[in-house]
Amino acid sequence: MKEFVIEAQKIPPQQRHSHIFETFDNLEAGESIVIVNNHDPVPLLRQFEENRQEQFQPEYLEKGPEVWKLRLTKLKKEGCCGFCGG
Template identity: 50%
Template sequence: MSEFAYVVRAPEYPPQMKHRVIFQTFDKLEPGQAMLLVNDHDPVPLFYQFQHEREGQFTWEYLERGPEVFQVKIGKAKV
């Protein structure tokens, strides 16, 4: 069984869809579950958006930090 409930490979989506898909996927997670975000650049702006829109609801852990591939484990915090 995978450590991740979902995997989102951001480069596969058009720019205007990326954050929407990531947040929709995050919202499907149950508390304690995690998703894997794979990206071609450091998703720092997304981290700040999560802080603003889902404050206290998520965890963020870099698993790989470039330079070509960035992988982030985004978890839904347990209530």
């Protein structure tokens, strides 16, 4: 399974969340993105909980104080074979 790293602090703030959502939406089921940031990405995680409910599994890999790493794994739908990325 693939895992993509996004260094969030290197993306302009006005493009950051949309870039992360776009990358996540292009993942296949079982693939992940790891978001590396200089602060806890709680606002982003809340947006995922609101807009991608039951589509992802979050896991903190590192929790500061200088670097946070959050893995978001795309889940496959119940009964899905995984080939469509759904």
